[in-house]
Amino acid sequence: MASAFSHAVAALSLGTCFYRPGVSKRVWLAGAVCSVIPDLDVVGFRFGIRYGDFWGHRGFTHSLVFAALFTAVVLFVCFRRGAPGLGRFPLTAYLFLATASHGVLDAMTNGGLGVAFFSPFDNTRYFLPWRPIRVSPLSVGRFFSPQGYLILKSELLWIWLPAVAFAALVLMPRRKQPGATMN
Numbered sequence: 001m002a003s004a005f006s007h008a009v010a011a012l013s014l015g016t017c018f019y020r021p022g023v024s025k026r027v028w029l030a031g032a033v034c035s036v037i038p039d040l041d042v043v044g045f046r047f048g049i050r051y052g053d054f055w056g057h058r059g060f061t062h063s064l065v066f067a068a069l070f071t072a073v074v075l076f077v078c079f080r081r082g083a084p085g086l087g088r089f090p091l092t093a094y095l096f097l098a099t100a101s102h103g104v105l106d107a108m109t110n111g112g113l114g115v116a117f118f119s120p121f122d123n124t125r126y127f128l129p130w131r132p133i134r135v136s137p138l139s140v141g142r143f144f145s146p147q148g149y150l151i152l153k154s155e156l157l158w159i160w161l162p163a164v165a166f167a168a169l170v171l172m173p174r175r176k177q178p179g180a181t182m183n
């Protein structure tokens with residue numbers, strides 16, 4: 001995995017594509033939560049589930065089908081009446097992309113097994129051809145080690161920096177539109 005904060009940063013950055021003044025902050029909060037949820041699969045290790053299993057780390061919870069199902073759950077539980085200021089389709093698209101972004105980032109890390117994008121139909125684990133992100137340890141304790149510094153540096157460079165640049169690219173042209181407000 002990349003660390004939880006970095007997944008959330010990526011989700012918030014994606015959110016800029018859907019940003020409109022007046023959209024409830026709950027939408028962006030939900031996107032951040034969606035982007036972190038797939039890693040709940042690590043609890044499986046405590047129950048003897050192996051990394052490469054269906055329920056193993058980077059297995060089903062990192063798949064596109066899971067992203068669609070989890071999006072449906074979040075819509076039902078948190079946004080049954082929609083989100084003020086954002087249509088049903090963009091809201092759905094955002095929550096799906098935020099959840100699915102998790103697997104994409106994990107597939108760009110340099111360690112562990114790949115991501116089961118097509119589970120439950122195919123449990124094959126995939127990496128993207130380009131894997132610049134140092135894999136983050138599964139235990140929080142090890143994150144605060146000398147290794148942790150290198151991981152942080154790698155995530156700042158390959159996730160946070162592109163996320164901020166992407167957000168700026170999306171938001172800046174809108175600022176120039178006459179009458180557009182960005183408060």
Ligand SMILES: [Zn+2]
Pocket residue numbers: 001002038039058062102106
């Ligand atoms: Zn993960």
